[in-house]
Amino acid sequence: MKYELPRRMLGMKLPGDSTVAAGEYDVPTPGHGQVLLKMKAASICGSDLKYIYHEHTDKTGGARYDNVICGHEPSGQVVAVGEGVLDFKEGDRVTVYHIQGCGYCDECRKGYFINCPNPERRAYGWQRDGAMGEYMVADAATCIHLPEFLTYEDGAMIACGFGTAYQGLLRAEVSGRDNVLVMGLGPVGQATVILAKALGARVIGVDLSEERAEMAKKVGADAVFTGADALPEIMEFTGGKGVEVAIDCSGSAAGRHKCLEAARMWGRVTFLGEQGTVSFEPSPLLLHKNLSLLGSWVTSMANMENLVDLLDRKKIHPSQIITHRFNLEDADEAFRVFATGKTGKVCINME
Known part of the structure; x- marks a missing residue:
């Protein structure tokens, strides 16, 4: 049975000044080599606080945009598949490597999209729409299958922090x-x-x-x-x-x-x-x-896949470090709590 998609969705943006702005946006359509994810969990990273939530600054080389849906620690379910996608189908559970590179430089060929020096490099929630919306388009090349043992919250933890x-x-x-x-x-x-x-x-x-x-x-x-x-x-x-x-x-x-x-x-x-x-x-x-x-800076696609296998084999839930959980509608409170510096991981759940 084909998943029925709504036309509009809720999404969160970070305009700076320690503010979370909620908005309603069109549900995106996946292009060639892309999948559409129904977001299930998205966690907050310290870099979101430092470089976007408080103010839009750049100390590491890439512009941070205030007009994209925020969040670079996504985990969700495939609900639509674009042309040319072979390894994913509707219903698949995935975690997402949070950056796509150019695909042709030395670092991208190694799977270290994080190190891509070219203008095509774009991170979810930084230069392209990210995890804190009800739906997110992801390049299939950045998606990793999530084993049944690992929850969507686990997938969000893997996407950046555990991989790093x-x-x-x-x-x-x-x-x-x-x-x-x-x-x-x-x-x-x-x-x-x-x-x-x-x-x-x-x-x-x-x-x-x-x-x-x-x-x-x-x-x-x-x-x-x-x-x-x-x-x-x-x-x-x-x-x-x-x-x-x-x-x-x-x-x-x-x-x-x-x-x-x-x-x-x-x-x-x-x-x-x-x-x-x-x-x-x-x-x-x-x-x-x-x-x-x-x-050491982030990880590679291959090492992230190996990490997923290790967690599944050892039966370890990364979500054990979550101390606070919020609904998407309460993302402003989630960021405020995480900014105290006294929490474990803070996660937005959209199940």
Whole structure:
């Protein structure tokens, strides 16, 4: 039975000034190589707050538009299929990689659409209509089938935050041999804790927020410290040696510096947290310890598909880090609550 589509839909836009603007829009039609999704879940990312919700700024290279439906963490069901789409049909459940690139540059050919340098690169909710509408057109090349075990909320978590965390762990080659320090326990930090545990590591979490520290304990961290200087506790926990891997999810100078301090000889340090700065003395903190210092930004289509398989195989629900849920009509309140910095993940449900 063919899905009956309405003509109009509710959608949310971010004009800036910490405002969410609700509007009524035409339900879009998928073009060649595209599918139309009935949105089921869309979560809010910290980058939405920093770069769109509060003000339209650009510190990473791409314009942010205030005239597109917001949200770049989509999960939904295919309700219409455009010409040329072979791998998806009506009724399929999907999560969506949140950027489509040009398709022909070196990075796109690797599946790292995030790194595409060309003008065709467009992110859902940033340069094209995104997840916080009742319907969304998605390029089939950015869609990934969602296994039955994983919910639509899980799919929204995977679309950006969990994919970003997974890529950072892959960059550091985390395994069961490692003590892993996660600095900063916001949503990406919580995802990093969960996935590091899934890869077999022993995990230490650090954050100044008691609420986020408690959440990290619930999702599996082996130790959590909340002091401004957690280095003595980290060293004691690791027998004085430090950690094999330190992942900074805080984006703060203090957090990044502490990761370098806490890493043991020949350790690996990955910077995931966006923006901010850091200043350190290379000789004692990097060179003499023979550290590998790595940067990591989002993930690739292939690694996101591998992440979906891992979560399905390990029976892990990413949605466990959701602390607040809202209907689409209440998106303004959802953004306000998430902006307090005291929540886990905040999700908009449209089932």
